[in-house]
Amino acid sequence: MLEGVGLKKYFPAASGFAVGRPGAWVKALDGVSVRVAEGETLGIVGESGSGKTTLAKLCLLLERPTAGALRFDGKDTAAFDRDDLRRYRRSVQAVFQDPYSSLNPRMRVEDIVAEPLPADGGVSRAVVAERVREVLQLVGLRRESGALYPHEFSGGQRQRIAIARALVTYPKFLVLDEPVSALDVSIRAQILNLLKRLQEQLGLAYMFISHDLAAARYLATRLAVMYAGKLVEVGECDAVYTEPLHPYTEALLSAALPLHPGTRRQRIVLGGEVPSPVNPPEGCRFHPRCPRAMAQCSRQEPEWKEVKPRRFTACHLY
């Protein structure tokens, strides 16, 4: 349904008041190809600065890619006309991390939820109001809660409002950018269960962006691991968890917290920091932190290849 090919996004690195051609670029996204099929959940995991959110912005057409193409149902989004664009915005909606800043505190919930409905859609006010009540009920809020303001709701309920707003246009694809990271553990479970139920009920496809591996595993069917603006591994979610191919995936999984004090295990603790996107390391971007780095890793960038059926990675080990 949605396919990105070789997506790149460079931002000019601002330095003071320099005017003209910027000398340096922040390579937020540097050649990423992803596909999301109808009804599936692609989990995207990685640390801050790995390019997850930039990828989300490209998918929402909030940013134009520097290079590469994004196709929706086979049609290049760069060639979209007004109608295509309108249709796209109806089919693709988003839920963001912080329900405190993503809802306008001065608007009533019913107006917030109705906002994505096209103003020129020629639908009557009564129809809009009924649709709003319907989606509020769908996300587990009372149908009458539309008359209230966001501050009258708890964090978990606000995230439900944000989900209702995303659903109001009957979308088929939701970009979920860290939708549970700002929530308490107990509320997180409610929202994850809700997202799962909605997907089954409405046949939605999700792009679920998270740094929480456990949450990603709960929802995702396929998993893409990002590091410093590039994909390092893509595969079926369960396979990636049980048998990670890339050393970074392995380290990321082992850094996850134990479920029980008895299973405090020997972790692969990565030294160092995530590299600067202005000046990424030569060769494989992970090699300065990689516990299994070899001589060629610092010189040559590993190729993206299918190592096993439906398992992709970029690493010289394979």
Added chain:
Amino acid sequence: MTRASNSPPLLVVEDLKTHFFTRRGVTKAVDGVSFTLLAGETLALVGESGCGKSVTCLSLVRLVPEPAGRIVGGRVLFEGQDLLQKSSAEMRRIRGKRIAMVLQDPMTSLNPALTIGTQVGEVVRLHQGLRGDSLRQRVLEALRRLRISAAETRLSHYPHQFSGGMRQRVSSAIALSCAPRLLIADEPTTSLDVTIQAQYLDLLREVQASAGVAVILVTHDFGIVAAIADRVAVMYAGRIVEMGSTAQIFDRPSHPYTRALLRCLPAAERGRQPLVEIGGQPPDLARLPDGCPFVPRCPDRLPICETKFPPLVAIAAGHDAHCWAALPATESAAPLVGGSGGGAAVAPPQSH
């Protein structure tokens, strides 16, 4: 973890009560919290937002925002002295020196306009009176201990030049620079990435073991608890509802709230098994019921739960819970303390 079991505890908190007086009434943010902490031990305070974890910590160091908030009862014995009786000048000498804090967001707890060297140096200068070269040496030592590389050049850098993980290590360096006996860490890794969180927790454990610091760790994440805590206190609606060693809490959670928290944790190992939710919302702390505040959300509630606050039930040595359902069915085994329940004004006695 070295633990001298017969030496007196480092910290004894008895029936601590911190209330907020607002237009809507009295919000009982902390309502009868008692616990003890041994030297070098790590105690995790766990619970949802608004359960009183952070206010408990602020009360220990007397930083409750006044005048709305007031500590209205209880004792906080630190090294045998009641901190609630100290003057503000005396408290200032304890804070930062004997008791240090690390807060959630290092970007807001560090001053963006001062260099790291100045900020670490300030604490050392104030509490240890060092100047000049010996001050500089101590600051470098503090930074190196938290693995800040190239510490000499880093001294003149500002917080924005550091990554999130490094900023949290800098604020920990400030906290540990005067060799405190107690470190209060309020959600120290919430703003950090997974691999950086793992780095930080390992480092914290290592530094703690070598310096013999006791740690009170506030978190809502049982994964962090499993990774580094010795003992766990689960808080709900301003009270500790269950306390025990980390293994006891994980192996035999005895309060329904603890069980619910453990079950709703998504864990990679569990894959896509459905998560058990805790329905409903935490109670309004200004209108607490007479009975157990968890009743509306509790799957195991009994008729008595509605009317009387549950007594403290001993589950095992060092492990107890405030729950009627945890009482042995035979009922002859009497509770440790009678649950007086009562109206909002009469708080049940709690002792650990």
